[in-house]
Amino acid sequence: MRVEEGFQQTPFSDEQPYSADPVLPSLLRRLLPELAHAEIQSDLQRFEKEIATSIRALSKLTTAPYLTQYDQWGKRIDELRTSEGWRGLKAVSHKEGVVAISYERKHGEHSRVHAFAKMLMMTADGQMIFCPMSMTDGCARSIELFGTPAMKKEVFPRLVSRDPAVAFTAGQWMTERPGGSDVSQTETIATPYPHAASPLGNAYKLDGFKWFSSATDSNVAVALARTGTISEGSRGLSLFLVPLRLPLTQPSASPVSNNIFVHRLKNKIGTHSVPTAELSLTGAEAYLLGPPQQGIKCIVPVLNITRVHSAIASAGGLRKCIAIARSFAGVRAIAGGRRLLSETPLHVAELARAALVYRALVHLTFGAVRLLGKAECGTASAEELLRFRLMTPIAKGFAAEKAVTAMEECMAALGGQGYMEENEIGRLIRDGLVEKIWEGTITVLALDLLRSIQIPGVLNAYMTWAHGLLTSVPDGLRSDIAVSHSELSAALQELSVAYKAPVHDLIPRSAFMLISQITTSLYLLEHAAWSHSTRDRQRDIDVEAFRRWVDEGGLKTARDDVKRVLGAGDYRSQLDFALVYGGSRSKL
Known part of the structure; x- marks a missing residue:
């Protein structure tokens, strides 16, 4: 039989990353004022058509960058070439205002919600272009401040x-070989x-070696030096703005014009389109950004x-995987062709678990987005500013931890076809794994969260x-969710115990997961209460999402982990060592 003959699978699609999203439209109805909502929704409806057509076409043209260090005569040129698709996606990001919207502030504190909604929709088709865009965003804010x-x-x-003809992108250079996330070294x-x-x-020259420099094709970078x-450790660091090329405003293919040399491009398991490099700085010209010796404060x-x-990247990758699995279930027939997967309760139940994770992560992440917008526009209360200190590590770490596992379930929902590269779930999983590491692992973030909680007033x-x-x-809602409401209240009481000084050496990670579960539950509760009060058309689903997340989403496991650590004492650490490195009870 020829391949064109016999059974032909109906293709599946993801043509409406906004309109068909089960979470975002409802969330925006709650978060945005009426006039802002009308304008922003119109833009998102237009943008989803761009994603389904021109942006996906550019995505297919994206390939890995390559580096030519020397010309045929042995001259050092460090010529970095990126693909047509990568350059096109960068141009689209500029045109769509991925960074600009937040600084134009047309809708004030709600501008951040607008910008991140667009990123949530596009990130899975953007081939990690929002990696340099995120650092461009951060660089813009540091200069603004x-x-x-x-x-x-x-x-x-x-x-x-x-x-795009004049727009800059920026990198961020913190990581070095001695310390990794520990910039004190x-x-x-x-x-x-x-x-x-x-x-x-004030001009300085920088000499050193930066171990990870994402977006090496950028125009400028912020760097710690x-x-x-x-002996002063991190207290001896300052923040700098570093041009990759001089003169700054003239285009060049080579970074060597500012004494910045590309040692090599990183050989990563994912994010293949992003030009991540090791850089040698040999007298690179840089400009002090903020007060001297205040680099850590200025990089925050x-x-x-x-x-x-x-966090948006993690949620956005999962959005795409769920859309693929949901669409596939609507066209794939089983039981001798008599029933679709979408008509099979057992299959839909698996998709519902992944969809619940997505819903939870979107609400959590946009909780952080909303506080960011308020903080930048000066409309945040003193309490909200203190709470924002906790929200960025929570949203980033928890989204990264939960998203990839749910992506794997979406892959399995397609059977053998899920393991094929063509549907891009594999790429999204590989790219999603970096979010567990980039800007801090769970352990690093848990310790960062602990430091924030120890600031007077933050936990209160x-x-x-x-x-x-x-x-x-x-x-009227409280009676419907009485059991879940009680469970969440009890977990909140245990949270204070977990962070009570002196904090056990093993508690930060378990407490991080507990506060993340609690925070996510609270945002789902906030939305369910709004949905119930406004008699929103999705109110029953919003209430069920809160109930299921508290009952089945991992809150009980997080509570049990905290209790286990608090009850184990120091002996557990010794047993951990033995499990990893070997040992016996007599030695312990």
Whole structure:
């Protein structure tokens, strides 16, 4: 039989990443004022057509970058070439205002919701183009907060431009070989230039080696470098704006024009389209960004933004996988061709579990997005600013932890076809795995969260918000969710115990998962209460989502883990060591 003969599977599609999304339209109805909602929804409905056509066409043209370090005569050229698709996706991102919307602030604090909604829709088809866009966003914010007048005049407008001909993208250089996430061991040294100050600010030359530099094809980067002594650790670091090429405003294919040399491109398991490199800085010109010796403080706004981008990337990748699995179930027949997978309760139940994770992550992530918008526009209350300190590590870490597992279930829902590269679930899983590492692993984020919680007032602000949501549930809804409401209240009480000083050495990760489960539940509860009160058409589903997430989404497991750690004492750490490295009870 010829392949064209016999059974032909009906193709599946994902043509409406906004209109067919089971979560986003309802969420935006709650978050946005009426006029803003009408304008933003119109833009998203237009944008989903662009995604289904021109953006996916560019995505197919995206291939891995390549590096030519030397020409035929042995001259160092470090010529980095990216694909037509990558360059096209970058141009589309600029035109669509992925960065610009948040700084144009047409809708004030709601502009962030608009921008991240577009990213949620496109990220799975964007081939990780939002990696450089996230760092561009962070760089723009750092200049807005700490930049010199010349930086704000010359560089900032390009970072937030919608014109691809003049728009800049930015990288972020923190990681070095000695410390990884521990920047206190940064080796890169910043030395003041002896000549007069540059037009962009105080000029320094940087000498060092940056181990991970994503978006090496960018125009500028923000980098940490040492202006103090090694013994000062992270307190001796300053933040710098680094042009990859000089003069800054003239295009060039080679970074070597600012004494920045590409040692090699990283050989990664995913994010293949992103030009991630090891860079040698040998007297690269850079400009102080913010006060000297305040590099960690100045990099925090960048991390807040890139962590929210990371959470959106995790949720967006899962959105696409669910859309593929759902569409496939609508065309794939089983039982001798008599029944579709979408008509099979057992199969739909599996998809429902993945869909519940997606719903939870979207609500959690947009909780962080909303606080980010308020913080930037000066409309956040003192309590909200304190709570925002917790939300970026929670949203980033929890979304990364949960999304990939749910993506794997979507892959399995297609059977053998799910394992094929053509449907792109494999790429999305590989790309999604980086979110578990980029900007901090769960352990790093758990320790970061612990430091934030130990700041006076932060945990109280969180508890006030949480108890406010629990007590504001309408009476008509409270009876319907009584068991889940009680479970969530009990978990909240245990959270205070988990973070009670002195904190057990093993508690940060377990407590991180507990507060993440609680926070996600609270955002689902907030939406269910709104949906119930407004008699929204999806109110029954919103209530069921809250109930299922509390009962089946992992809250009980997180509570049990905290209790287990608190009850085990130090002996558990010794047993952990033996399990990993071998040992016997007598030795312990």
